[in-house]
Amino acid sequence: MSCLEEKFDQLRSVYPAEMNSSLVLPLLHLMLKEKGHLTESDAVFIAQYLDVPPMQVKEALTWYTMLYRQPVGKHVIKICRNIGCSLMGAERLIEYLERKLGIKEGETTADGRFTLLAVECLASCGTAPAMQIDDTYHEQLNESKIDQILKELS
Amino acid sequence: MTETRVFFNFDVTADSHTLAAYRQRGGYQALEKVLKGMQPIDVENEVKASGLRGRGGAGFPTGMKWSFVNKQSPVIYLCCNADEGEPGTFKDRWIFENTSHQLIEGMIIASYALKVRHSFIYIRGEFDLPYRRLMEALKEAKEAGLVGEKILGTEFSCDIIVHQGGGAYVCGEESSLLTSIEGFKGYPKNKPPFPAVKGLYQKPTVINNVETLATIPWILANGGATYAAIGTEKCSGTKLFGVSGHVNRPGLFEKPMGYSYKKLIYEDCGGILGGKELKAVIPGGSSTPVLLPSEIETLTMDAEAVQAAGSMLGSGGVIVIAEGTCMVRLLQVLSRFYAHESCGQCTPCREGSAWMNDIITRISRGKGVKGDLERLECITKGIMGNTVCALGDAASMPVNGFLKKFRHEFEYFIEHGRSMYDGRLEI
Ligand SMILES: Cc1cc2nc3c(=O)[nH]c(=O)nc-3n(C[C@H](O)[C@H](O)[C@H](O)COP(=O)(O)O)c2cc1C
Ligand code: SF4
Ligand code: FES
Numbered sequence: 001m002s003c004l005e006e007k008f009d010q011l012r013s014v015y016p017a018e019m020n021s022s023l024v025l026p027l028l029h030l031m032l033k034e035k036g037h038l039t040e041s042d043a044v045f046i047a048q049y050l051d052v053p054p055m056q057v058k059e060a061l062t063w064y065t066m067l068y069r070q071p072v073g074k075h076v077i078k079i080c081r082n083i084g085c086s087l088m089g090a091e092r093l094i095e096y097l098e099r100k101l102g103i104k105e106g107e108t109t110a111d112g113r114f115t116l117l118a119v120e121c122l123a124s125c126g127t128a129p130a131m132q133i134d135d136t137y138h139e140q141l142n143e144s145k146i147d148q149i150l151k152e153l154s
Numbered sequence: 155m156t157e158t159r160v161f162f163n164f165d166v167t168a169d170s171h172t173l174a175a176y177r178q179r180g181g182y183q184a185l186e187k188v189l190k191g192m193q194p195i196d197v198e199n200e201v202k203a204s205g206l207r208g209r210g211g212a213g214f215p216t217g218m219k220w221s222f223v224n225k226q227s228p229v230i231y232l233c234c235n236a237d238e239g240e241p242g243t244f245k246d247r248w249i250f251e252n253t254s255h256q257l258i259e260g261m262i263i264a265s266y267a268l269k270v271r272h273s274f275i276y277i278r279g280e281f282d283l284p285y286r287r288l289m290e291a292l293k294e295a296k297e298a299g300l301v302g303e304k305i306l307g308t309e310f311s312c313d314i315i316v317h318q319g320g321g322a323y324v325c326g327e328e329s330s331l332l333t334s335i336e337g338f339k340g341y342p343k344n345k346p347p348f349p350a351v352k353g354l355y356q357k358p359t360v361i362n363n364v365e366t367l368a369t370i371p372w373i374l375a376n377g378g379a380t381y382a383a384i385g386t387e388k389c390s391g392t393k394l395f396g397v398s399g400h401v402n403r404p405g406l407f408e409k410p411m412g413y414s415y416k417k418l419i420y421e422d423c424g425g426i427l428g429g430k431e432l433k434a435v436i437p438g439g440s441s442t443p444v445l446l447p448s449e450i451e452t453l454t455m456d457a458e459a460v461q462a463a464g465s466m467l468g469s470g471g472v473i474v475i476a477e478g479t480c481m482v483r484l485l486q487v488l489s490r491f492y493a494h495e496s497c498g499q500c501t502p503c504r505e506g507s508a509w510m511n512d513i514i515t516r517i518s519r520g521k522g523v524k525g526d527l528e529r530l531e532c533i534t535k536g537i538m539g540n541t542v543c544a545l546g547d548a549a550s551m552p553v554n555g556f557l558k559k560f561r562h563e564f565e566y567f568i569e570h571g572r573s574m575y576d577g578r579l580e581i
C-alpha cells in the first residue's frame with residue numbers, strides 16, 4: 001500500500017488542510033483506478049488514512065454509482081438510455097450490444113472482457129446515441145460503428 | 155442587431171483550447187483590467203448591471219446572488235457547478251473541451267469580487283476529455299501566473315481545486331454538491347440557511363453554473379450595460395441552447411435570449427427528421443413541462459415567455475419530438491431516470507418517484523388499469539413542495555405535463571393494452 005499512500009499524500013496536498021474530509025471521494029476514485037472495484041475494507045483503509053469515521057466512507061462507497069463494488073470486465077461499456085438517445089435508437093443499440101456480447105445489461109461476459117451498463121444522460125444528447133467505453137466517449141452510434149469500435153479494443 | 159457571441163466567437167481547431175489561442179482572442183484581458191483597476195464591489199455592480207441570470211436552470215440573477223454574501227466573513231468559497239447531468243443538456247461539456255480558460259478567467263474574476271481564496275470546480279465524474287482539457291488549461295494558467303499566488307503580480311491570490319463527482323445526478327443540486335465536496339454521500343440539505351450564508355464547511359459559499367461563470371469575462375471586458383442590451387429586457391445576453399431529438403441537425407447553438415423556438419428548430423436545425431410533423435418540444439431540459447407545436451408557434455426563448463407558456467427555460471436543453479413517437483414509452487424513460495436518481499432522503503420523492511415509475515412502466519407494458527392516471531396525479535401532488543430539494547418537483551413536472559398534453563395516448567394504452575404508435579421512440 002505504500003505506493004498508494006504516496007499517491008494519497010500527493011492528492012492531499014491539493015486541498016486546504018482543514019478540508020481533510022473532502023478527500024473521501026478523490027481517494028475512492030484513486031483506489032478504484034488501482035483496483036478495478038472497491039470493498040468495505042478499502043473504505044476502512046481510507047477512513048483510517050484520513051481519520052474520519054469509517055461509516056462516512058462506507059456510505060459514500062455504496063452511494064456513488066461510479067464506484068464499482070463488484071469486479072467489472074476489462075472494458076466497461078456505458079450506453080446511454082435516456083431521452084435524447086432513446087429518440088435516436090438507444091433501445092435498439094442496447095439490444096444489439098446484448099445480443100452481440102451474449103449478456104444482459106448489467107452483466108459481464110464470461111471471458112471477463114466486457115461489462116455492459118445502461119446509464120443515464122452522458123451530456124452527448126446532440127450527438128446521440130452515445131456510449132462511453134472506459135473513459136472514451138463514442139457518439140452518433142449505429143450498429144456498424146459499434147462493431148468497428150469493439151473490434152479495435154484489445 | 156448583429157450577432158454578439160460570448161462563446162461561439164472562434165473556430166474550433168486542434169489548438170483553439172490552449173492558452174495562446176485564448177489570449178489571441180482577447181483572453182485574460184478582462185482579468186488584467188479587473189485586478190489592476192477595479193474594486194471588488196465595482197465588479198459585482200457590473201455583473202448586476204449586466205442582468206446576467208444563472209444558466210444552471212433556475213435563472214437566479216447572478217449579481218444579486220453575489221451580493222447576499224457577507225464579504226467581511228474571513229472565509230468565503232466559490233463553487234462552479236459542472237455536474238451537467240440534466241438530460242438534454244450538453245453545453246458545459248463544450249465549454250470545457252473548447253474554452254476552459256474562459257471559465258478559469260471567469261472564476262478568478264468572480265473570486266476577486268467575492269474575496270474568495272479557494273474556489274472549486276465540481277466536475278461530473280464521467281467527463282474525461284473535458285477534465286483533461288480543464289487540467290491542461292489550469293496548468294497553463296498557473297504557469298502564467300493567472301491562477302494561484304499573487305495573480306498577475308497583484309496582491310490577489312486564488313486557487314482553483316477540481317473535484318470529480320461520483321456519478322450522481324442529484325449532486326448537481328447545489329446543497330448536494332456541497333455535501334459531496336465535504337466527503338459525504340450527496341444528500342441535499344434543507345434551505346434556509348442558503349449557501350450564501352452557510353455553505354461549504356458552514357462558510358458563505360456562492361455556487362454558479364459553468365456557463366454563468368464563463369460569461370463573466372465578456373461582461374467585464376465589454377461592460378454590464380452592453381451585455382444587458384442583448385436579449386430581452388428581463389432576460390439579458392446570449393445563451394447556449396442544446397438541441398437534441400428528432401431534428402436534422404442537432405447540436406449546440408448560441409442565441410440571444412428571446413430567439414424563436416421555431417426558427418431554432420426549423421432553420422438552425424434544419425427541421426424535423428424525415429420531413430415529419432412536429433409533435434412536441436421539451437423546452438429546457440428533461441424536467442421542464444412538454445409543449446405542443448401550437449404552443450411554440452410564436453414562443454421565444456427567454457425565461458418569462460416560456461414560463462407564460464406553462465414551462466421553463468431551464469438549462470436550455472431543447473428536446474424535439476416528431477409525430478409518431480409514443481409519449482407513454484417516452485415518459486417511462488424519464489420516470490425511470492428520476493426514480494433511479496432520487497437520493498432516497500425524503501419519503502415523498504423516494505417512494506413517489508418509484509411508484510410513478512412502476513405505474514408508468516406497467517402502462518407501457520400494456521398492463522395499465524383504470525385509475526392509474528389519477529393515481530399518478532395524486533402522487534405528484536404528494537411530492538411537489540414536500541421535499542428537501544427540487545428533484546422531487548423535477549420528477550413530477552414531466553408526469554403532469556405529459557398527462558395534460560397527451561392524456562389520450564395514456565388512456566388508449568390502458569384501454570387497448572398497446573401503444574397508439576407501436577411503442578416507437580425512434581423515427
Ligand atoms: C436535481 C437538480 C440537479 C441540478 N443539476 C445541475 C447541474 O448539473 N448543473 C448546474 O449548474 N445546476 C444544476 N442544478 C441547479 C443548481 O441547484 C443551482 O441552481 C445552480 O448551479 C446555480 O447556478 P446558477 O445560478 O449559475 O444557475 C440542479 C438542480 C437540481 C434540483
Ligand atoms: S427530493 Fe428526492 S433527491 Fe431531493 S433530497 Fe429528497 S429524496 Fe433526495
Ligand atoms: S440522453 Fe443520451 S447523452 Fe443525453
